[in-house]
Amino acid sequence: MLQSLKAIKNRIRSIENTRKVTSAMQMISATKLSRLDSRLVHNRPFARGIESILSNLLLGRQVSLNPFLEPRPSGERIVLCLITADNGLCGVYNNNVIRQAEDFISRYGWDKVKLVIVGKKGWSYFKNYRESILHSYLGLSGRYSDKVCEELLNNLTSLFLSKQADEVYLVYTRFKNALTNQVVVEKFLNIDIKPGEAKNEYIVEPNISRVMQELIPEYLAARVRLALLEAFTSEHASRLVAMRTATENAKDLLNSLVLLRNKVRQASITREIIEIVSAAEALKG
Amino acid sequence: MEKDFLVTILSRDNTLYEGRVKSLNVPAERGYLGVLANHDFLVSNLVSGKITIRKPSDELLVINSKGKGFLEVARNKVSMLLTSA
Numbered sequence: 001m002l003q004s005l006k007a008i009k010n011r012i013r014s015i016e017n018t019r020k021v022t023s024a025m026q027m028i029s030a031t032k033l034s035r036l037d038s039r040l041v042h043n044r045p046f047a048r049g050i051e052s053i054l055s056n057l058l059l060g061r062q063v064s065l066n067p068f069l070e071p072r073p074s075g076e077r078i079v080l081c082l083i084t085a086d087n088g089l090c091g092v093y094n095n096n097v098i099r100q101a102e103d104f105i106s107r108y109g110w111d112k113v114k115l116v117i118v119g120k121k122g123w124s125y126f127k128n129y130r131e132s133i134l135h136s137y138l139g140l141s142g143r144y145s146d147k148v149c150e151e152l153l154n155n156l157t158s159l160f161l162s163k164q165a166d167e168v169y170l171v172y173t174r175f176k177n178a179l180t181n182q183v184v185v186e187k188f189l190n191i192d193i194k195p196g197e198a199k200n201e202y203i204v205e206p207n208i209s210r211v212m213q214e215l216i217p218e219y220l221a222a223r224v225r226l227a228l229l230e231a232f233t234s235e236h237a238s239r240l241v242a243m244r245t246a247t248e249n250a251k252d253l254l255n256s257l258v259l260l261r262n263k264v265r266q267a268s269i270t271r272e273i274i275e276i277v278s279a280a281e282a283l284k285g
Numbered sequence: 286m287e288k289d290f291l292v293t294i295l296s297r298d299n300t301l302y303e304g305r306v307k308s309l310n311v312p313a314e315r316g317y318l319g320v321l322a323n324h325d326f327l328v329s330n331l332v333s334g335k336i337t338i339r340k341p342s343d344e345l346l347v348i349n350s351k352g353k354g355f356l357e358v359a360r361n362k363v364s365m366l367l368t369s370a
Contacts, residue, residue: 039298046295049366053357057328200359205329206314214330214353218368225297 005268008261012254019250025089026243032142033178033236039144040175040229047222054219055193057202057211066212068157068191068220072166078112079134079165080104081156081188083172083231084119085239086141093173093181093238094121100183101126101171114165116155118228134159142232146225153224160189172227173234179241181234188223191216289341290322290361294348296369301348302338309363310337311356320358327358331367 058069082101084094101122105113110132117123117136126133135155137148159165168189173181204211292309294302309320312334320327331354338346352369 042295042298042300045300046297046366049293049295049357049364050355053328053355053364053366056357056359200326202326202328202359205318205327210314211328211330211355215355218353218355218366222297 003260003264005261005264008257008264012257012261015250015254015257019247019254022243022246022250026240026247029236029240029243033233033240036142036144036229036233036236037175040226040233043222043226043229047226050215050219050222051193054191054215057204057208057215058193066191066216067161068189068216070190072190074167075108076112077114077164077166078108079114079116079156079159079168081116081152081168081170082118082122083170083227084117084122085235086120086139087239088121089242090235090239091242093235094119094125096183097171097173098122098125100185104169104171104185116152116159118152118231134164140232142235144228144232149221149225149228152228153221156188156224157220165189170223170227172231174230175233175237178237181237186227188220191219287322287361290320290324290363292338292363292365294336294365294367296367301367302346305341306338307341307343308339310335311365312336312350313356318356320356320363322361324358324361324363326360327356329356330354331356331365336365 080101082097084097088094098121101115110129113132115126115129115133117126117133118140120138123133123136123138135152137152140148156168160168167187170184170186170188172184172186174184175181289305289307292302292304292306293300307322311318311320311329312332313329314332317334318329331350333351333353334349336348336350338348340346350367350369352367354365354367357364
């Protein structure tokens with residue numbers, strides 16, 4: 001028993017505190033996750049519905065109906081919007097997004113790609129390329145708000161409309177379930193969706209250009225909203241899993257330290273008894 | 286010929302209605318639009334107003350839509366997407 005009893009007690013106390021923090025964070029993530037998850041569940045069919053109407057309408061029609069549908073030269077002026085978290089402590093969540101973004105950038109080169117970043121982690125990783133960062137949204141901490149969503153949408157669309165960008169891509173994490181999620185790179189603009197399979201001609205009320213004028217902004221808004229919700233839900237899920245693992249590890253560590261503490265204490269008691277007994281023996285003799 | 290059809294009404298954060306209906310009345314841009322079973326393929330944008338649903342039991346259900354929306358009718362399947370309700 002080389003370690004002193006006091007040192008072990010100190011370690012136990014500090015690990016206990018850490019465990020309290022991680023288990024609190026776990027609970028916070030769990031509530032945030034369940035709140036966002038229920039929103040996500042409803043937003044997915046909404047976004048899918050709008051996409052399917054749009055793709056059915058686009059079938060066999062001129063694509064010059066809207067500036068967002070206009071084909072642009074590819075691989076020249078690209079904007080990449082990556083969605084990361086503000087805080088760490090969520091496992092490999094941020095690293096996965098950043099790695100995908102780096103892959104993407106290395107494919108085209110820094111001279112062609114500009115960045116729009118959501119989340120401090122992504123920003124601090126790419127801050128050495130500050131001149132390439134067009135917009136950044138920091139301090140959201142995984143809280144979704146319609147205001148931010150609108151702002152991000154306006155920035156992305158105005159970059160495209162002002163021809164500062166010919167293509168806009170989104171990199172974010174898609175939520176599958178609490179244990180798995182997947183980083184996706186998606187083309188956001190120009191709108192490039194496959195025409196639907198319905199071979200039937202639709203009646204369009206009042207007329208196609210009016211419907212497109214309403215439908216396309218709503219489609220784009222739904223995509224941005226969904227991307228943010230997916231990313232934030234995955235963030236909380238990753239944090240939940242990371243914190244649960246940390247809490248469990250702390251418990252294991254505590255158990256073994258408590259055993260060690262008891263052994264050390266017992267040993268010191270035994271030693272003291274031996275000292276007393278041998279001292280008594282010596283006095284007798 | 287079928288007498289009723291399937292309707293799904295979704296808002297961003299909610300499913301407002303899902304089920305079979307006999308008829309449907311929705312606020313389109315140029316006035317209210319009625320939909321019965323076996324309607325032709327149709328896409329329309331919606332404005333704010335009252336959406337009236339007649340269920341197969343002839344019970345009426347009214348949903349107030351406060352924002353924009355879209356309606357798609359295809360093969361006795363109607364989906365409606367509302368931005369706010």
